Amino acid sequence: MAQMNLLQAINNALDIAMAENESALCFGEDVGHFGGVFRATSGLQEKYGKARCFNTPLVEQGIIGFANGLAAQGSTPIAEIQFADYIFPAFDQIVNESAKFRYRSGNEFNVGNLTIRTPYGGGIAGGLYHSQSPEAYFAHTPGLKIVVPRNPYQAKGLLLASIRDDNPVIFFEPKRLYRASVGEVPEEDYQLPIGKAEVTEQGKDITLLAWGAQMEIIEKAAEMAKKDGVSCELIDLRTILPWDVETVANSVLKTGRLLISQEAPLTAGFASEIAATIQQECFLHLESPIERVCGIDTPYPLSLEKEHAADHLKVYEAIKRSINY
């Protein structure tokens, strides 16, 4: 075991993937010698050469189009989009191409080896163009897997699983936690399952569900609720698509209450999808309406971050609302 921050854990996973698989390539803006603006790819070019780890021109549609071609050819592209806010120029290549390659060709061709890594989320004084959580846009597209880790241990295990998964995966990295989240990470190879949520704390009164950096928020709110005698069960969804209905539903059958918190704005976020499914699965067991605690339906602001965010106090209030319904 070693102490790693989230970036080091990602770097370590990339190193393992490139060492074991000669067809694995890491590329993106500033990814080469510089190691990426956040340093996630540090040292990889030195170790694996310029042909396998390189800077691309500044063109996201080009990066993902290129990656689609590589993946279709059988290589294992791990493409970095510098900020999730800048994934949209590549939206067409992702939703119309990566996601539909296998389906449209009757499995004659696929881009299953593709992994897209991108830092997402706010809380870093980044304003509206360095703070977005765009997972829901991609979740609406069949054919993609979407993974979001919450800490270094998860990041390494889930990234290795994403790279080896035989489907295109978008791997959203919570940049607020890049250096802030530090923990024990095994140095050897390991994988965590894609499509499985993790119950991180057992409880009996209400289920709190989140993913990525939002896990910290619900943990803090659960601590507050505990002092009021409320026992919260905490679940990290880990994979947005395909998402683990069973684990969430089983928990809600037990607690009778569900609160989902996401960083992204409320309307048409992935929390809405979860709420709809769980009310169908658990209708007769629900003791109160499913709560969604999300960002406000506005772009992510710079100076009023705290007001916009789904913080622990807003989650705490929603827990009380649900319990006292």
Place this chain on the structure above:
Amino acid sequence: MNTDIYKEGPVVHNAAFIDGHSVEIPILKILQQDGTVYQGAELPNIDEEHAVKIYKALAFHRALDERMIGAQRQGRISFYMAALGEEAASIGGAAGLEVQDMIMAQYREQGALIYRGFSLENFMNQMFSNEKDLGKGRQMPIHYGSNELNYMTISSPLGTQIPQAAGYAYGQKLQGKDAVTLCYFGEGAASEGDFHAGLNMAAVHNAPVIFFCRNNGYAISTPSDEQYVGNGIASRGVGYGMKTIRIDGNDILAVLKAVQLARAYAIEESKPVMIEAMSYRLGAHSTSDDPSGYRTKEEEEKWHAHDPLSRMKSWMLAQNWWDEAQETALFDQLREDILAAVKVAEKIAKPPVEDLVSDVYDQVPEHLQKQLASLKAHIKKYPEAYPLTAGRIK
């Protein structure tokens, strides 16, 4: 429709490929570093008053960058981007335009806004994202904009302003305005799909737009030789059938000359023009970046010798339009003014909570009114957790 595919050139019967590197593009230089004009060089339209105005803008920019990098290091603002060493490109660009011309910039062109007279207070209010910021404290520092000064508010996603500039200019033309749009972008941003889309739209639809590429050699850590192959960005202008010129971007007279000619052409012929200004990003990409990770001090040193400010100053001194006493007085005054403005701006309150939901649409729709109301009730309950807004909620 012209379907004569042979009209572009002579016919050959032995395969002859045109080498992508064979396009030669000269670079316009008018002013030498020592302040003398190259022999035979044709000066732009410039008189003493105009020259002093330009030089004062250059000085303001230098002093602002210096002070604001300092302010960022002291934790007073969150972020800053300087334009050290390439101020002539943005200021010369604006100086070659008329006030009614629209400027659509990337982010390293605050010089154009300085030239147009954006007040020191306005700069500060934006960087401190306080309630007097024209952009209402929503964007990161240096994302300025001013309707009054015809300077489109900066958007962070790179390249997006390029096709917009084509459209804006086309609209100006349709409305019979004596105006063009000047669009700034970096050589890095010129890799984006939007660049190619924008140039092609402008060329095909004859939009009076001046595409102005600041080629400063780096896009964050990526040097231009990993950004493109071939003869710079200018060759792309040629490829899209545009009148194109490459200039020394640190030579204020070359910049001014090129923009004056480009403007006249764009208006008269109603067509787009491409300018590629060669320069060097002397400073870090931003205050979050450390260039020592990707380039040498020696390389940077070389470019200090091409400083656009000292070049223009030498020329001004030789014209007897400027002297050392004026120089010292100007910089002293600027530094003092900027420091005073920092102190004022940092004390101004952040935007009120209502600004969180305004301007998302023309009017605040019901769902946002509801979200605001419940947010206000929440803040009242936990005022200490939301210190920026709590005290002002009625």
